[in-house]
Amino acid sequence: MTEATVTGGERVAAAFAAARDEGRAALMPYMVGGFPDARTSAAIAGAYAESGADLVELGIPFSDPLADGPVIHAAATRALAAGATLDSVLAIGERIASAVPVVPMVYANMILARGPGRFAQLLVEAGAAAAIVPDLPLDEAGEIGAELHAVGIPLVPLVAPTTPAERRREICRRAEGFVYVVSDTRVTGERDELPDGLAELVGAVRGEAPVPAAVGFGIGTPDQAAAVGRIADGVIVGTRLVRAVAEADGGDAAVGAVGGFIHAARASMAEAGRAVG
Amino acid sequence: MAAVGERAVEGRFGPYGGRYVPEVLVPALDQLSVAWAEARDDPEFRGRLDELLRDFVGRPTPLYRAERLGHLLGRRIYLKREDLAHTGAHKINNAVGQALLACRMGKRRVIAETGAGQHGVAVATACALLGLECVVYMGVEDMRRQAPNVERMRLLGAALAPVEAGAQTLKEAVSAAIRDWVTNVRTTHYIIGSAVGPAPYPALVRDLQRVIGDEAREQALAAEGTLPARVIACVGGGSNAIGTFYAFIEDRGVELIGVEAGGEGLDGRHGASLVAGRPGVLHGALSSVLADDQGQILEAHSISAGLDYPGVGPEHAQLRDSGRARYEAVTDADALRAFRELARLEGILPALEPSHAIAWLLNSAEASAQAAASAEGYDLVCLSGRGDKDLAEALAALGDLDD
Numbered sequence: 001m002t003e004a005t006v007t008g009g010e011r012v013a014a015a016f017a018a019a020r021d022e023g024r025a026a027l028m029p030y031m032v033g034g035f036p037d038a039r040t041s042a043a044i045a046g047a048y049a050e051s052g053a054d055l056v057e058l059g060i061p062f063s064d065p066l067a068d069g070p071v072i073h074a075a076a077t078r079a080l081a082a083g084a085t086l087d088s089v090l091a092i093g094e095r096i097a098s099a100v101p102v103v104p105m106v107y108a109n110m111i112l113a114r115g116p117g118r119f120a121q122l123l124v125e126a127g128a129a130a131a132i133v134p135d136l137p138l139d140e141a142g143e144i145g146a147e148l149h150a151v152g153i154p155l156v157p158l159v160a161p162t163t164p165a166e167r168r169r170e171i172c173r174r175a176e177g178f179v180y181v182v183s184d185t186r187v188t189g190e191r192d193e194l195p196d197g198l199a200e201l202v203g204a205v206r207g208e209a210p211v212p213a214a215v216g217f218g219i220g221t222p223d224q225a226a227a228v229g230r231i232a233d234g235v236i237v238g239t240r241l242v243r244a245v246a247e248a249d250g251g252d253a254a255v256g257a258v259g260g261f262i263h264a265a266r267a268s269m270a271e272a273g274r275a276v277g
Numbered sequence: 278m279a280a281v282g283e284r285a286v287e288g289r290f291g292p293y294g295g296r297y298v299p300e301v302l303v304p305a306l307d308q309l310s311v312a313w314a315e316a317r318d319d320p321e322f323r324g325r326l327d328e329l330l331r332d333f334v335g336r337p338t339p340l341y342r343a344e345r346l347g348h349l350l351g352r353r354i355y356l357k358r359e360d361l362a363h364t365g366a367h368k369i370n371n372a373v374g375q376a377l378l379a380c381r382m383g384k385r386r387v388i389a390e391t392g393a394g395q396h397g398v399a400v401a402t403a404c405a406l407l408g409l410e411c412v413v414y415m416g417v418e419d420m421r422r423q424a425p426n427v428e429r430m431r432l433l434g435a436a437l438a439p440v441e442a443g444a445q446t447l448k449e450a451v452s453a454a455i456r457d458w459v460t461n462v463r464t465t466h467y468i469i470g471s472a473v474g475p476a477p478y479p480a481l482v483r484d485l486q487r488v489i490g491d492e493a494r495e496q497a498l499a500a501e502g503t504l505p506a507r508v509i510a511c512v513g514g515g516s517n518a519i520g521t522f523y524a525f526i527e528d529r530g531v532e533l534i535g536v537e538a539g540g541e542g543l544d545g546r547h548g549a550s551l552v553a554g555r556p557g558v559l560h561g562a563l564s565s566v567l568a569d570d571q572g573q574i575l576e577a578h579s580i581s582a583g584l585d586y587p588g589v590g591p592e593h594a595q596l597r598d599s600g601r602a603r604y605e606a607v608t609d610a611d612a613l614r615a616f617r618e619l620a621r622l623e624g625i626l627p628a629l630e631p632s633h634a635i636a637w638l639l640n641s642a643e644a645s646a647q648a649a650a651s652a653e654g655y656d657l658v659c660l661s662g663r664g665d666k667d668l669a670e671a672l673a674a675l676g677d678l679d680d
Contacts, residue, residue, distance in 0.1 A: 062573065063443075063573040063574045064452055064559065064560070064574050065452075066298065066299065066452060066455050066459075066560070066561070067459070069456070073442055073452075074442070077442070080573065086571060086572075107558075107572075108558045109558040109559065109572040109574070110571065110572035110573075111572070112556065112557060112558060112563075112572065113557065113568065113570065113571060113572025134299055135298055135299060135561070136297060137296060137297075137299075137300050137303050138300075139295075139296065139303075140296060140297055157300075158299070158300040159300065160299070160300045160301035160304075161301075162301050162302075162303075162305070162462060162463070163300060163303070163304060164304055167303075167304070171300075182299075182300065182301055
């Protein structure tokens, strides 16, 4: 089967299924595209794919990232200063897209600037498998959701602990790709322990959505990734990896650090196995 | 959009507005919409708010006929004196109303952003009045420029949260406040300072600021027997302007003019989001924004910290598109001259924000000396705040201007 006949949604589903068949949750590390510079960022993407990422969440730098914490905001600012654009970051994703499904994370204003139809085409051309728009709740998805749907790229919905049950059911019922479960009401950043109520929330989403449930926001250690992986279909690691790049002494050290973390997280997740079917 | 009864709180203004926010905030915005739809029709809430506006804020503020300015311009000019409201600007109308709403919703922690510090001072004041915990986000650069207001907020018991991201001004402070709200949404109410942000904020802030126009319309009719020919207000986020315009929107004969920050001129750095912006999303709403081709938000510039913002309230974008209001820009230099002119002619030190509205009047009279003098009727200008906060900045800039 050639790639052209496979939709993004199918690639996402296959990645989750393959992990499940191995008795573990899927691991989806996040990166800020173009951070700290284009060349290092491309090497980091390669390290993600080689170290065991099942999917890669590719952050497109935006000037005013409301849903992200200070670490990711600072990384985005630096990437923009280094010349990152939607096109240059999608090109980084394209280099690993045949190895692993790439899920760009883009703020709404950048999509509107291109036009939703043109944006959907750019994702197709870059081989992207799904998209996350963190400031586009269900009620506003409208044209952007429709254009992505038309090209087979799922617009991944988010569910938060504050989301009322009725609204959550509606979001889950319509979900494509996977459901991104925000593990805490805090913005992205690392936490010491898993929040109360997470297992119940993930359980509800898994029961209500026709697609897998991945948990993100605040996973900072391989052990935490393993603990979340026991109850969820996917584990998203973001700030921890961006911080590793920010603190690394040079590009090679950054690549080594993120690769090492992803390798360790995946091993812990495989060892911990799953508590849910 | 969640709302109750017949008077739902608007979420959209034509294509503009909406709620472009992380999912975690949507339930809080729904709750706020419902709470406001109920509160604004509740006689008890209304009564308590009116009492505070009268006895604490000092409303109604006067409508003052500026004789010497009028003589210079060759027309009758009235100033709506929001500079005489408690804490020295219209911001207090919104701060007291939303703080009261926070109490009604059972939220005892309040956060706010501030640029010039006027909104921060107003919120800190309202929180002191009502016994609420208060945290104000402020860019480090603005804290430097507006040191007296920083001290004022601290004296009022507020905690200052310095924001070091980006240009360290208002845009970053709003982002930081929204982040805090995402984190603490269950216990915290966010009092946004202008008619911007996700729904229901633009409508909520307008509802709380419409007292300006409601009073002014009545006062103007009492003074002149007819409605003004033109109503003029400065526009940053646009809360004093929408508050002033709202009472006159159905009065089709009244021209509504919003004056934006032209900064160094529209070819250089400025804050004219309506005159020179494009459709886009900033801080949770679709409106007219300053952004590049990639959709990255640009840094605004204005001599006035309160107009130094790359977005604007969505209702203004709709009023612009429909032609009901028109928007023009005035440069830093013209605003500074108007600042000095009003002080000398009327004994009023205006804030640099409404100095833009005064400057527009001076410019338009200059551009059409004959037409302005002979045009029918009179003008009403919202003098949204007093200029004490701007003295250091304005004196230094005037010095440069005169050199």
